[in-house]
Amino acid sequence: xxxxxxxxxxxxxxxxxxxxxxxxxxxxxxxxxxxxxxxxxxxxxxxxxxxxxxxxxxxxxxxxxxxxxxxxxxxxxxxxxxxxxxxxxxxxxxxxxxxxxxxxxxxxxxxxxxxxxxxxxxxxxxxxxxxxxxxxxxxxxxxxxxxxxxxxxxxxxxxxxxxxxxxxxxxxxxxxxxxxxxxxxxxxxxxxxxxxxxxxxxxxxxxxxxxxxxxxxxxxxxxxxxxxxxxxxxxxxxxxxxxxxxxxxxxxxxxxxxxxxxxxxxxxxxxxxxxxxxxxxxxxxxxxxxxxxxxxxxxxxxxxxxxxxxxxxxxxxxxxxxxxx
Numbered sequence: 001x002x003x004x005x006x007x008x009x010x011x012x013x014x015x016x017x018x019x020x021x022x023x024x025x026x027x028x029x030x031x032x033x034x035x036x037x038x039x040x041x042x043x044x045x046x047x048x049x050x051x052x053x054x055x056x057x058x059x060x061x062x063x064x065x066x067x068x069x070x071x072x073x074x075x076x077x078x079x080x081x082x083x084x085x086x087x088x089x090x091x092x093x094x095x096x097x098x099x100x101x102x103x104x105x106x107x108x109x110x111x112x113x114x115x116x117x118x119x120x121x122x123x124x125x126x127x128x129x130x131x132x133x134x135x136x137x138x139x140x141x142x143x144x145x146x147x148x149x150x151x152x153x154x155x156x157x158x159x160x161x162x163x164x165x166x167x168x169x170x171x172x173x174x175x176x177x178x179x180x181x182x183x184x185x186x187x188x189x190x191x192x193x194x195x196x197x198x199x200x201x202x203x204x205x206x207x208x209x210x211x212x213x214x215x216x217x218x219x220x221x222x223x224x225x226x227x228x229x230x231x232x233x234x235x236x237x238x239x240x241x242x243x244x245x246x247x248x249x250x251x252x253x254x255x256x257x258x259x260x261x262x263x264x265x266x267x268x269x270x271x272x273x274x275x276x277x278x279x280x281x282x283x284x285x286x287x288x289x290x291x292x293x294x295x296x297x298x299x300x301x302x303x304x305x306x307x308x309x310x311x312x313x314x315x316x317x318x319x320x321x322x323x324x325x
Contacts, residue, residue: 066099094127107134140232
């Protein structure tokens with residue numbers, strides 16, 4: 001009987017060792033997780049210590065919608081004491097008027113606590129220019145595009161196509177202007193008049209914003225408020241920008257005019273890219289980029305931007321060649 005008992009003892013010992021090994025691994029994993037969480041709190045978005053004094057760089061690119069992620073990121077920069085100043089790098093043709101307003105308001109709150117400079121790379125048009133107006137100073141490259149001060153609303157008219165295929169949309173409305181204009185019939189004079197009032201109200205707000213933020217007279221505002229874009233050089237002469245240049249000039253201004261310590265590093269603050277936020281086209285573009293398929297990645301990125309642009313609803317402040325201003 002001794003041999004079976006000894007075998008059972010060995011088996012129990014093996015089970016205990018396995019359990020001990022499991023808990024050791026679990027404890028080690030918990031320790032790693034704790035270190036990762038602590039590191040995330042201590043480290044900035046680019047992996048540097050968040051308590052290290054620096055100039056934050058926030059990029060506003062592509063179609064502007066005033067999304068929550070960007071607003072949260074601006075709030076984080078505002079709350080981070082180590083971020084002594086902020087560069088708002090803008091490369092955008094605009095987007096929804098309300099989305100640009102949300103970003104403008106957030107940047108004004110940020111500017112009340114930290115000095116901010118807009119740095120225009122290739123474009124800050126329409127809603128993109130509204131965002132730039134939220135900063136303390138605007139720098140643009142000489143060949144960047146700025147301006148496009150205006151608002152529009154667009155809607156397709158499929159009435160003729162439906163007549164061709166023999167389809168007619170029927171509806172029951174509480175009032176003549178409910179859901180009007182729509183895609184399925186020509187806009188009535190009353191519907192167009194209502195839209196003109198909407199666009200006019202937002203346009204007045206946009207012009208007032210430009211006039212106040214750029215300290216313009218009515219005479220100075222009139223020639224820049226017709227929807228055109230201007231180069232950075234033209235924009236400086238027209239009081240739309242403060243300096244022709246780039247990030248170096250922006251940092252120099254912060255040091256000289258806002259007493260930001262010299263030599264501070266510039267650190268990127270970025271949003272985390274999730275599958276939900278990227279969308280299928282953008283995620284596919286990142287996958288193509290990872291696989292070295294540069295042309296496919298670029299095509300997918302362009303398709304994603306076009307899709308986002310076409311899904312804009314309501315009043316928009318956007319500039320595009322061949323489109324509206």
